[in-house]
Amino acid sequence: MSINTLYGPETLSQFLAINFDYIIVGGGTAGLLLAARLTENPNIQVGVIEAGRLKKDDLNVDDPARLARTLYNPEYDWLYRSTPQTGTNDKVHHVARGKLLGGSSGINYMAYCRPAAEDIDLWETLGNKGWSWKELMPYYLKSQSLETVNGMKAPRGQTLCRDVPQSHGHRGPILTSYPRRRALFEKRVIRAFDETSNIPRPKDPWSGRPLGLYDHLSTIRRDDGATRSYAASAFLYPNFRRENLKVLTEATVCKVLLDKQFKAEGVELFCAGTMHRIFASREAILSAGPVQSPRLLELSGIGNPKLLRRADIDCVLPLSDVGENLCEHPMTSITYALDETKSSRDNLHLCQEACDDDTSDGVSLMAFLPYSSLVSPKELEETVSKVTQSTQLLEQERDSVIARLRDPGSGALQFNGITAMVDIGVGHADQSKLIADTSGHENTYYSFHVTTTSTLSRGSTHVASSDPFAAPAIDLGLLRDPTDVDLLCAGLEFADKVFSSSHVSDQVVTRVIPSPDVDLGDREQGCRFVRDWTTSFNHLLGTCAMGRVVDERLRVKGISGLRVVDASVIPTQISGNIMATVYAVAEKAADLIKEDCDLSTEYY
Incomplete structure (x- = not known):
């Protein structure tokens, strides 16, 4: 040096x-x-x-398995906090920014x-x-x-793309x-996801058309x-x-x-x-x-x-x-407990501390799906009508969102599969705890993060005083526009169907988040859950x-x-x-x- x-x-x-x-x-x-x-x-x-x-040479930064140690840690993170977010029942969210x-x-x-x-x-x-x-x-x-x-020019590791992406x-x-590796249970998830979505996998999702299920890079x-x-x-x-x-x-x-x-x-x-x-x-x-x-x-x-x-x-x-x-992308999640006798802990990473090799392999799947494939034509047009009334977007932005919602070839919702329990209830306030430590639990877990692509809500960030060391007022605008809630509800309902598939259902013990009594096919119940279980995606x-x-x-x-x-x-x-x-x-x-x-x- x-x-x-x-x-x-x-x-x-x-x-x-x-x-x-x-x-x-x-x-x-x-x-x-x-x-x-x-x-x-x-x-x-x-x-x-x-x-x-x-x-440099700090293991908390360099080692992916130690990621959680950098979050909500003043040595690495500014520890910003949002203003109370009306859209998430007045919760205050941790806004992680690298320091x-x-x-x-x-x-x-x-x-x-x-x-x-x-x-x-x-x-x-x-x-x-x-x-x-x-x-x-x-x-x-x-x-x-x-x-x-x-x-x-052939990628190493697990890849769902049959052809080598050119982009x-x-x-x-x-x-x-x-x-480098994929949980055995996740191979079943892939089959269930493909069958439930009926969307072909993309040949080259990094070329500007990320539609369908593919590998998390x-x-x-x-x-x-x-x-x-x-x-x-x-x-x-x-x-x-x-x-x-x-x-x-x-x-x-x-x-x-x-x-x-x-x-x-x-x-x-x-x-x-x-x-x-x-x-x-x-x-x-x-x-x-x-x-x-x-x-x-x-x-x-x-x-x-x-x-x-x-x-x-x-x-x-x-x-x-x-x-x-x-x-900002609003992120919600859904989690299932799995039968450990059929999906051993050797095949599922549990948390940052329990992973002995590479935590990033716990997030190995990513997908984008069209909204029009997840809802009825009637619900689609009701959502489009709400977008036309949005006051936070420019006219060109509204037109773009409407086109995306109607287009069966455009992804309006993003899904990330992760071999862990995602705890937004605690993690919204401290993102180091977003991935729950379940090492003492009887079961293993699998979750989907769900977020929108074209978020309609808008927020702001401003100085609170002339003091250059005073914390800023960060309004994330989470779920300010109800259309974002509708989209997340549709995404959760789809994820729930994936876990009802015969490809995975024999290994599912129960749905943990949300609790089984929440009917995700009922939009009113789904909306209540989304508002209580959504946080910042740090985007x-x-x-x-x-x-x-x-x-x-x-x-x-x-x-x-x-x-x-x-x-x-x-x-x-x-x-x-x-x-x-x-x-x-x-x-x-x-x-x-x-x-x-x-x-x-x-x-x-």
């Missing part, structure tokens, strides 16, 4: 003495990728400022999932030129590398892999055991020797510095007990994530004048959409949305020399887990910055 790359409170003065071209605020999922790409040019000096610490180099890619469930092409094409329909599936797809490939067998990257820094390196592949291991550690890349940890950026011409000059930061200023000759870039990036804009006087006034912050530039449009995005807060080149509207590059710029909800798309957005952003600033093509 080069001692000239990493800085902390003890070497702060050295960091502050450097003349930077770019300052990147946030060494997380997008920020570290961006820093790696910009410093490919040795003449460009980049400084990254991160509030968390370096966690380390690597950001949330260092504490998440490592799911590598790409959305439907129509999700990305909607960005361009909303007026963001250059942001279509066709134009973003090369950036998915650029960041990813699929684990193969002996260098051949994977093979040279990117983020390493992805299929599960994880950002895990498996060439020597199992190791998390995340932003720090992929984009920082291999580049420690670059003299033009400097990273400051344990430093909190408090505001963006603006001159009288509304140009970003640099940032103000708190480190080693005092405030400091540091400047960038070209640009300041916010990559602090969907909570912190809008918060920094507001602390800098950029936002809704009324909200800023209430927080005792002078408004420098009115931009009312800052912090609005928060999109927050949209709070500095393209077209609203930033333009199509991710420049903050009305301010020069300031961009946002992270999940907050994604303008509307996308299918599935968002990490792969955040990497792709950051890859494209790096090229946009290079174009705009006419950077030299001389690279390392």
Whole structure:
């Protein structure tokens, strides 16, 4: 490791003495990728400022089986909490955000999932030129590398795809892999799911059409055991020797510095007990994530004048959409107890602590199903009618949701199979407890996570005061729109039918969650359960949305020399887990910055 790359409170003065071209605020999922790409040019000096610490060789981060130890742990997690959510019976939810180099890619469930092409094409329909599936797809490939067998383009591990998918990257820094093993009971689940859904398995679900049941791909390196592949291991550690890349940890950026011409000059930061200023000759870039990036804009006087006034912050530039449009996937679940004599504990992983090899293999199945295949034509049209009355979406978003609900070839609900008991009752408040420890139980368990793809509900995140260390007010907007509840109810009813199939029913002891007395075919009962058993999926995005807060080149509207590059710029909800798309957005952003600033093509 080069001692000239990493800085902390003890070497702060050295960091502050450097003349930077770019300052990147946030060494997380997008920020570290961006820093790696910009410093490919040795003449460009980049400084990254991160509030968390370096966690290199930290087993809690690197070992997938120790994931739970990072959640709700102040060493790794910001421990944010939502405002009381009316849609979930006023529950307050844990909002997990990574507090380390690597950001949330260092504490998440490592799911590598790409959305439907129509999700990305909607960005361009909303007026963001250059942001279509066709134009973003090369950036998915650029960041990813699929684990193969002996260098051949054949995936290792368990795979349901008969043909080798063609839409994977093979040279990117983020390493992805299929599960190495599958629980014996899950083979029965696969047959039951296929039969109940009557949807063919996709040949290449990463090509923009993720419909049907397929394998859960994880950002895990498996060439020597199992190791998390995340932003720090992929984009920082291999580049420690670059003299033009400097990273400051344990430093909190408090505001963006603006001159009288509304140009970003640099940032103000708190480190080693005092405030400091540091400047960038070209640009300041916010990559602090969907909570912190809008918060920094507001602390800098950029936002809704009324909200800023209430927080005792002078408004420098009115931009009312800052912090609005928060999109989040609502997640509910269903769990069954299994007959242990027919489904032994050797074949089912129980919890983080009980897994002796690779917890990620406990989540090996993923599926997307069309809503129109799960409900009657009458219920479908009733749901569509509700969407037309939604006041939280733009007209183009409503049209897109309606088209998806009616389209038998478009996935409106996502399912994840996991060999564990999912406890949202406890886990909503502390996600380290989302997977229940059932090591002392008589039975083993199997669960489905169920979520929507095009969430209609919207929330917000805003400063609560001018204090840069005060917790933000995060309104997840969970189940604010009743249509989201209807979709989750339909998903749970389908999952219940899967477990009634003859392929699995002889091994099912009972349904544990919800209790057997809840009739999931009755929408009223289903809705009551969903509102009581739904939480955040940690897929927050949209709070500095393209077209609203930033333009199509991710420049903050009305301010020069300031961009946002992270999940907050994604303008509307996308299918599935968002990490792969955040990497792709950051890859494209790096090229946009290079174009705009006419950077030299001389690279390392």
